[in-house]
């Protein structure tokens with residue numbers, strides 16, 4: 001059995017965000033590594049997980065999570081391949097790179113299975129979305145093992161690889177879009193008299209609660225809108241202003257433009 005369940009190679013923004021919840025909840029099962037070692041050491045100091053170099057992470061872990069920039073993913077896999085192929089236990093390569101396909105990785109990963117994942121920034125607080133697709137050599141057991149380890153970071157959803165760009169544009173870029181909406185709501189709150197801190201807090205809690213309500217009840221967004229907008233009331237005035245301002249069209253365009261870049 002491998003010494004660790006998760007071995008992170010690359011703990012920059014997304015690598016460290018994804019490592020946070022596993023490190024908090026089961027640090028003894030995690031080893032982290034990064035090109036500039038200090039970044040990985042910070043996680044190890046904070047949470048008590050192990051720290052090493054990329055070869056340690058590859059040699060001693062069951063799932064090797066590659067969090068380097070896309071341009072370095074294949075080179076990293078090639079460098080760690082001797083550690084993976086010489087191991088007695090089963091290893092799985094997991095990549096979070098936006099633009100490196102399973103086929104590109106499988107062309108260099110020999111008989112080591114590969115899984116692609118796409119996390120978003122809320123994984124750092126256990127509220128992320130991680131969608132995934134498994135390569136041809138990854139078994140159901142490989143996938144289920146990864147799900148059980150990463151579910152603490154967010155909901156895990158299988159997604160066809162050809163839809164990764166669309167999924168990333170909605171759920172990966174989405175936190176930035178949602179943050180702008182929260183910021184704008186807070187500005188509006190300030191304009192109408194709320195203290196800034198309260199305005200931000202109200203906007204954040206409202207977005208959180210609205211999403212939770214939708215998830216828990218399964219209600220369609222249009223139904224949720226209709227339940228708030230009473231006839232002749234204030235909400236419908238606001239909805240008209242949003243429509244006149246092109247809110248819906250701008251949101252659709254934001255996602256489509258982001259998708260074009262994937």
Ligand SMILES: NC(=O)c1ccc[n+]([C@@H]2O[C@H](COP(=O)([O-])OP(=O)(O)OC[C@H]3O[C@@H](n4cnc5c(N)ncnc54)[C@H](OP(=O)(O)O)[C@@H]3O)[C@@H](O)[C@H]2O)c1
Nearest residue numbers: 010011012013014015034035036067068069070096097098
């Ligand atoms: N940011 C997002 O919202 C997001 C969302 C989903 C997926 N992703 C994917 O996540 C990956 C990382 O993105 P990021 O935003 O986290 O970038 P980032 O902050 O630049 O992190 C990349 C990290 O990889 C390290 N690194 C580079 N080469 C390495 C190597 N050979 N061995 C070990 N570590 C190495 C870098 O270390 P140094 O700084 O020391 O060079 C850096 O800490 C990308 O593939 C991206 O497509 C990002």
